[in-house]
Amino acid sequence: MASERLLVAEDEPALRQVMCDYLSSEGFRTLPAASGEDALRLFAAERPDLLVLDWMLPDLSGLDVALRVRAQGTTPIIMVTARGEEPDIIVGLEIGADDYLVKPVSMRQLAARVRAVLRRATATQQADVLTLGTLRIDFLGQTVSCEGKEIPLTATEFKLLAALARSPGRVFSRLQLMEAALGDYYEGYERTIDSHISHLRRKLEADNIIQTVHGSGYKLMPPGD
């Protein structure tokens, strides 16, 4: 039984109700939002598993919401756009939306897309091997290669890279990375992460794969995309 939580942002009350009712009948939990601001507030408070975003929303557009959600991680996004707004879809997909639907939306189609996008996202989270641009990470063998050349990493470096790579584009704080890489057994300062990161960068022979986000932490951007 699916119990994933879906944020549904749609300003037309009747359509919002129909979408939420149908998705609930399909076993999902729904979080309805009537505006862009509403959607962002709910996203921050509830951390849903997926967002269905209408393109045209009061205050913030669906695109604005998508951009801000993308800056914080890889939560899947399905954009909904009115007919005639198709060129916008390209922009939506470029900023990292996972799929799109054109109105009038068939509820069966919506539920099917939601399932497909969630399945894809789960596959990335649980994949044994991830290929990100020229970088290949084998989680079972705990090996990493770049452009086919294996890169020897320490166990800590591997765990750090693995945490970053499971959610490309998401910003991790130093504390989050310490917990991911060192578990409960770490001692010392969050700044130790900085030295592990600088070793990783040297071994990957690239400074731009793991990027510093000033004041926040680090994120991984796939190389060679």
Ligand code: CA
């Ligand atoms: Ca609308």
